[in-house]
Amino acid sequence: MKYSPLLISLCMLAISCQPNTADEKIDLTPYNNHLYIESSSYVLPLNQYGRAVLTSMDENGNQFIGETQFYADDQPLAGNVFIPHSIGEYRIKGIYKDLESKEILIKVEEPLSKKILVEYFTSETCGWCPWIGTRLDSLDEANPNVISYSIHGQDPWQTSQTDDIQELLQVSDRPAIRINRGYHRNFAAPLVIQPLIDSINYFLSRQAELQIAIESKILTHETSIQVKLKYHNTPFDSIYLSVVAVEDELWSYAQNNYFSGATYAGCPYNDLPNPLPEYKNHNVMRGYLSPIEGVLIPEGPFVAGSEKIIGEFQVSLSDLSSFHNVYFIALVHKKPGDIKLSSVLNAQVVKLGETIGFNE
DSSP states (O other), rough: OOOHHHHHHHHHHHHHTTOOOOGGEEEEEGGOOOOOEEEEEEEEESTTTEHHHHHHHEETOOBBBBEEEETTTTEEEESEOOOHHHHHHHHEHHHHHHHOOOOOOEEEEEEOOOOOOEEEEOOOOTTTTHHHHHHHHHHHHHHHHEEEEEEEEETOOOTHHHHHHHTTTTTTSSSSSTTTTTTTOOOOOOOOOOHHHHHHHHHHTTTTTTTEEEEEEOOOSSSEEEEEEEEOOOOOEEEEEEEEEOOOEESSSBOOOTTTTTTOOOTTTTTTTTBSEEEEEOOOEEEEEOTTTTOOOOOHHHHHHHHEEEEEEEEEEHHHTTTSEEEEEEEEEEEESSSOOOOOOEEEEEEEOOOOTTTT
16 A cells, blocks of 8 residues: 555654653652651761751652752751751751741750771782771771771681671671671772761761770789770660770781782882782781670660660780780670661770770
């Protein structure tokens, strides 16, 4: 069958007049005409880290952050980050088009001592580890709120607990890093340090729920470690105490260096040989004094600000005789379930024979 040119033209015209779905405007009105806002934290410390990231959404979780004007005590914010200027309570709301959210409250308090725990999985055989280790050491030294230690495997500092802690934290690669047992990155290339810094700052932006103090005494034949806790908020979950002994400044004389001969900007190992003739390891795990999964902290009457002894440990001095620069790290954490969620509430570190208080 033949078609006339006129009929073909009419068909083409009809097709061209059909609605272009790609150009249709999408209805951005929140579901059910309700706007909700949430904050990354509802209790902030008044310090350089205290800030809250605000989110606006509808009942289905569709977000409208960029199009929402946020307010703190009726004063407009420049974006979706609230930075407090004084202690007190702030009323936060958002307005999107003609929709106004209900107010939420953010409380700002005097900052409590809070430490962020970095657990670093490394090895003498790991050629990507030297630069990562060096940058983590710099971060640790630059920020007194960071406590880091390294878990070695397949080298002289692997312990009988190495495999257990890897299984607990669901880590299978080296190098790998966990921050507060939540943030997790495996690395097969040079470390981009900024995401780690951002993650640390995020955890520091939240007020501490509890504080830790440690007393380490050297006795005649042993050292005694006593861990105290000071609650500031009622714990809603079961919490646990773990204590690990670490040794600082351990030298490796056969550290692999995959950066040798490379041209990574700023890498101090580009011009050094593989393996490195000398490499200093910091805060190497020598063993857990508690079970690695932690000891359950007994529940008791909650009294805000009260001190409570939550753990006492003894270590024979003969067991430490071959160690130098020994430190003890105490961490209070939730029992790992979904390891993707942060479980460490706070941490503290003390040198053998010394004491550190709640506010240090």
